[in-house]
Amino acid sequence: MTAEASDSREKPNLAAVAALAGVSPSTASLAFSGAGPVAESTRARVFDAAEKLNYGGPDPRAQSLRRGRSGIIGVVMEERVRDAFRDPMNIAMLDGLADEIGATGSGLLLLTETGDDRLGFASAPMDAVVLIGCSTRLDESVALLRQRGMPIVAVEAPHMAGVVAIDLANREASASVARHLRELGHKRVGVVTLPLEQSHAAGPLTPDWHATATSEVGIQRLLGVADVYDEFGGYVASTSSIDAGIEAGLTMLADPANRPTAVVAQSDLLAIGIIRAAEQLGLAVPGDLSVAGFDGARIDSGYDLTTMVQPAVEKGRAAGRAVIDMLAGSDPTPVTFTTEFHAGNTTGPTMPSRSGRPASR
Amino acid sequence: MTAEASDSREKPNLAAVAALAGVSPSTASLAFSGAGPVAESTRARVFDAAEKLNYGGPDPRAQSLRRGRSGIIGVVMEERVRDAFRDPMNIAMLDGLADEIGATGSGLLLLTETGDDRLGFASAPMDAVVLIGCSTRLDESVALLRQRGMPIVAVEAPHMAGVVAIDLANREASASVARHLRELGHKRVGVVTLPLEQSHAAGPLTPDWHATATSEVGIQRLLGVADVYDEFGGYVASTSSIDAGIEAGLTMLADPANRPTAVVAQSDLLAIGIIRAAEQLGLAVPGDLSVAGFDGARIDSGYDLTTMVQPAVEKGRAAGRAVIDMLAGSDPTPVTFTTEFHAGNTTGPTMPSRSGRPASR
DNA sequence: CAAGAAAATCGAATCGATTCGATCGATTCG
DNA sequence: CGAATCGATCGAATCGATTCGATTTTCTTG
DSSP, X not given: OOGGGGOOSSOOOHHHHHHHHTSOHHHHHHHHHOOSOXXXXXXXXXXXXXXXXXXXXXXXXXXXXXXXXXXEEEEEESSOHHHHTTSHXXXXXXXXXXXXXXXXXXXXXXXXXXXXXXXXXXXXXXXXXXXXXXXXXXXXXXXXXXXXXXXXEEESOXXXXXXXXXXXXHHHHHHHHHHHHHHTTOOOEEEEEOOOSTTOOOEEOOTTHHHHOOOHHHHHHHHHHHHHOSOOEEEEOSSSSHHHHHHHHHHHTSOGGGOOSEEEESSHHHHHHHHHHHHHTXXXXXXXXXXXXXXXXXXXXXXXXXXXXXXXXXXXXXHHHHHHHHHHTOOOOOEEEOOEEEOOSSOOOOOTTSSSSOOOO | OOGGGGOOSXXXXXXXXXXXXXXXXXXXXXXXXXXXXXXXXXXXXXXXHHHHHTOOSSOHHHHHHHHSOOSEEEEEESSXXXXXXXXXXXXXXXXXXXXXXXXXXXXXXXXXXXXXXXXXXXXXOOSEEEEESOOGGGHHHHHHHHHTTOOEEEESOOOOTTOEEEEEOHHHHHHHHHHHHHHTTXXXXXXXXXXXXXXXXXXXXXXXXXXXXXXXXXXXXXXXXXXTOSOOEEEEOSSSSHHHHHHHHHHHTSOGGGOOSEEEESSHHHHHHHHHHHHHTTOOTTTTOEEEOSBOOOOOSSSOOBEEEOOHHHHHHHHHHHHHHHHHTOOOOOEEEOOEEEOOSSOOOOOTTSSSSOOOO
């Protein structure tokens, strides 16, 4: 009986197609996948049957179970989508990642770690995971993933066993900027950092920041400045954005008697914000205040920002390649990228006779 | 024999855990999923066994086959990641989408339609697909998806049967801006459009644009201007970015004798670019040139841009809700959002005595 | 104390495909 | 002409879990 051939209500499966075409399911599978030898006439018959039944090809869910691969790479970002994508560095990294991953036919699954998702995101059918800009708060989830044998690549995260690290020489880079400012004669510098803790609370940098900070990037860049300056003021921004930079700037620069002559921002967005704040307060950049950034984001702002240019797209690429290597069975070597100093027009020598007395003792 | 209990090389599965715990696989499944009644002692035994075997919980691949759901929503964007995320509107939509989708425990699979991926992306294990800013070039892929019974939601795309549409009243919005400029006395206006064809080639708007254009958004916004002005010059930008706007501006404003007094840009990024171009050419905004944008992106530029504010996040949210509805079995009603006019300081009345004679005949 | 209800557990079918080894013809070669 | 080969196709096992209906155990209650 061919009764089931015209059963047009249920979703058709490969077996139904095979039955209609008069071949075995295995042959039909071969016809679709292209692997293995199938006679042209048979192939045609299978495709005809598929079209007749409105069959759209093998179910990816079943394929991924059988093959043990889903063709999906998870990308975990700490923040919500809106914030994560406001940062040009994240986008650049994602771009590089998408480039490499896309070439293998896989897709990127966006896993923003909002609230209670923490435990849940480990249950998505992915082949590997890339951690981008994540602090340590992911410990449990990562442990779960690793236990499952899932390849994990982390970009600029604290090192963890079994996790391939793609790093940036943040400390050295930050020290370079600090040295640049010292050479220009700056004695009083302020640092505006990326969020250091998962609370993302803004406020002055306290002396005991080291005890509570969890953000690897922020910590390293702070240490870089500390390598050059014994003392410096600081402000922790709530996020990497121009607005957060303005807020930080307005706070740091508020008191004329106690104002730094140079500010090191841990991102270009923050730096632009600080410049905006300076403008609002009537300070000239770099005349009254030098501002240096970090990233090399080339933000349209009317200034040529002094900054450390980091190869963000390359970082993403490297992460992608690491994932591909791991899925192929080989274990990739961790990579550490370096930055390049870019001298712009937002930093300059200290004015000899500006504020009364030099501040550092 | 309990020989297989200590087989520590292969990845453990639920059956192995159940065996070690001395229960049936079905009970073990119940213990993990939480559905169904399981005695506390049994649950503990199962979890112990799982830990002993290093079992990380049910395999998502198998779950998605059995359940028929993968917990993954595909997001198709026409451009590559880098370009797509440069546009604040895309990010805002994605944010709203992620918000709604994330609440259901699903994730977003980024499908940038680069090159030959066209056929491939239909084979990812997703439960539904959201098309964001896509032209008609996706026809084949969409047909394939629809054939497979996959729910499809399209934001501002040409309407297609079986695809839920989330729309914006682009034409009316664009007409509003045009009317605003007419009321200010502008006779010669220029339009800078988003890419109209998939080639993304930049260049002057030709009279026969209507014949080849495929980008719904660009078309509608052009028609809106045409509803108010019989004649206008135009330039097609290569993408929605400040740089593309600068390029367009420099071209359009190059010839002083044949220069519009007002420019309508189809995005805020383009508008900012045009203002920058005007500045470069020594034109004052809005003194010599009025510029209006579209989106309400609130880009930091020193200007308060006259623009149409669109609810981008809400659009994303609506798309998310539509997806959720469809997956729940009900069919959502299409939504059309409207924009709100924002009068900024980049548009103003025409100078009575600027260029010799009014241009339109 | 027996009967019925509720709770806990189990067996077996199922989701939809892939893939390895076996089978069956047809062709080729010695 | 018999044997070896190659191409095409098929059977059956497998991937790893979920879930429905059935069975057993436990707790009430008349």
